[in-house]
Amino acid sequence: MSTRFVLASASPARLKTLRAAGIEPEVIVSGVDEDNVTAENPGELARLLAVLKARAVVANLTDHATVLGCDSVLEFDGVAYGKPGTPEVARERWRMMRGRRGVLHTGHCLFDTSSKQEIRELASTEVQFADLTDEEIDAYVETGEPLVVAGSFTVDGLGGPFVTAIEGDYHNVVGLSLPLLRRMLIEVGISWPELWRSQKPFRYDESVASTYDETRGGPARAAAAARAVDDLLRCPAAPAGASAGAQRVLELAVGTGIVGAELVALGNLVHGFDLSTAMLRRANVRLPGHVAAADATRLPVADRRCDAVVAVWLLHLLDDSEPVIAEVARVLRTDGVFVTTTEKSDAGRYADGRGPDDTRSQDALAHLVAVASRHGLVLDGATSFVGPTRNTDEVPIYPVVRFRRT
Template sequence: MTRFILASASPARLQTLRNAGVEPEVIVSGVDEDHVTAPSPGELARTLAVLKARAVVSELDGHATVLGCDSVLEIDGVAYGKPGTPDEARARLRAMSGGSGVLHTGHCLFDTSSRIELRELASTKVFFATLTDEEIEAYVGTGEPLAVAGSFTVDGLGGAFVEGIEGDHHNVVGISLPLVRRMLAQVGISWTSLWKTPFEYDEAVADRYDDTRGGAERAQAAAAAVHQLLGKPGRVLDLAIGTGIVAAELAAQGHLVHGVDLSAAMLQRASVRLPGHVAQADAGSLPIADLRCDAVTAVWLLHLVDDSDALLAEAARVLKPGGLFVTTVDKTESSRVARGNPPNRVRAQDSLAYLVSRAPLHGLTLESATTFPGPGDTTYPLVAFRRTL
């Protein structure tokens, strides 16, 4: 099986590949982009892509196919990368307003088995809307343009400011899928061979789940916070148990923990931590009789669902009178703050305000709250609702 590595920290590039059925391994190159020069904006993008790919290849032990990418916006012959500061982002957006630019994305594919290195450039013309000063201020205030090449994204809040595109629209996000497909073919790799079945995708997600959730240290902190809100050991149902990393820590606090999840790959790992206590089920339609649980927990779940009402209803149904539903809230807010952005003004399904307004419809009343450490200086809010009916 091909070991395919994306040498980029860009979430947009990774998501574009995932949407196309490809789950790459991600290794960030660490290349200092600020001190690289080239004779043209296009060559700068290609040079940076080459440096990223080579930096990752130099650290590899075994064989792999590595893709490095970098994007640069060209306006009137001048290259623009990430603005870095709000003032620079404002100036960029004013210069772009009502005009057009060319988004260059350099691609470097290095196949260590064949020792073939391919360097390509994809360029897409972008036409920008005429922006008001209020729109520019609001957009800069979101923080989005500070972290992306050219000070805009077409797949985010800035999408409404892009009026037209000539060329590959994926390239504006930062990776040209048709170009990558052709480059892979030149080193003997079929694009479709990289597609992952749903099971393979689940396996890949499960393999990195613990690390992406902060590992054992954060799991212990989350479990301690849940235990604090529960107050005493009891029969706990953990929704979307994942690999069981938090649930196992909660069991160590003396609780009898059962868990459900939709992913077979996650449950395979959770069953090692909690043998005989996990089952495959939808958290919105639980295979559990009424009034059976002392507590229901949902750590890092509600921000992922389309309708948290269904989960509130099921949690209330299986809880005993006086039982507690404990959940993380405002995770989207925490994640944005961790990236240096202000809170999202759009209501999310894990919004505390939204949950407080909906919980009484299911006989749940907000009772207590606490936090546990997140990445950097951030914290995750955790709240408990009591079943009163």
């Protein structure tokens, strides 16, 4: 039986740390008001906040799960420092911190609803800060990064060059201690490998790739799909006919590149990822130098770097589409768009004025809307196209939808 593992934190760094260690958690933000919580000392404050986050999420669960709550504070001279919030506070903090040592405390609370166990732990790491100049502090604060992280710094981001040494667990400074979490999981009867991804990537081999285009509608269907996608890539406020060609489009499961090449012909710059070597060989002919092997749940792209992500006929192949949607949300800039095909039989329901069926597959619209909303993606556009498939007389309608990153 698989373990439902929930991260009760909105921290991108914690999510990234878990993903790098092979765990894809379900993220549920607790909503705890951190500013109104007090404790005897900074370490106890971090632990208490972690407990409150975990309990807040557990209180709203409808089925069993193992929930991890975390919170970090930086201690200087016995005082706890969380997120500064404003540039003025961040500058003042850094002038106090530069050239000195502080202690980064991260509270961990693991709540396993099946065994009704709650484990509370604290990990603490000493951090030595560089002796920054006022100009360096001003430049760092202007990036915005120190405003939204505990202690006004990161060790895995733009603040990395300003941390000269750490004594303790590096990952604890990032946001959670992986060795500590492993020990906590063992206490509730869960081994670390149980949380590694069990879903095997879907790949097309050579026998499928060699006939893929001709058995799935060929250039005509690809061109129709590309036109529908291109319509949704355009800015809603732009004049009719204006192209979004200036955007760089990331296509997931690029396949043979047949749709991507059509998108390029419409003025888009397309970079494609796929897991199938056989498909990528063909895609590289159509999109030379712009395709690479990558898992759609672990894209080699930094946070908030993409204007647009496209997935055509991908989500229905998955056992669980949420990890892909979460990864799309991670790489999209604010107001960036995710354009994807949805379950084609939904089109008939729309035509009849009925809502989508929420019991269908991983690309069913109701399912996508619910999952996307958990990751900051809002449905804000839709279209459709028609095209032949698999050399039959069927001419299905393919819905295409657009989600915008908030």
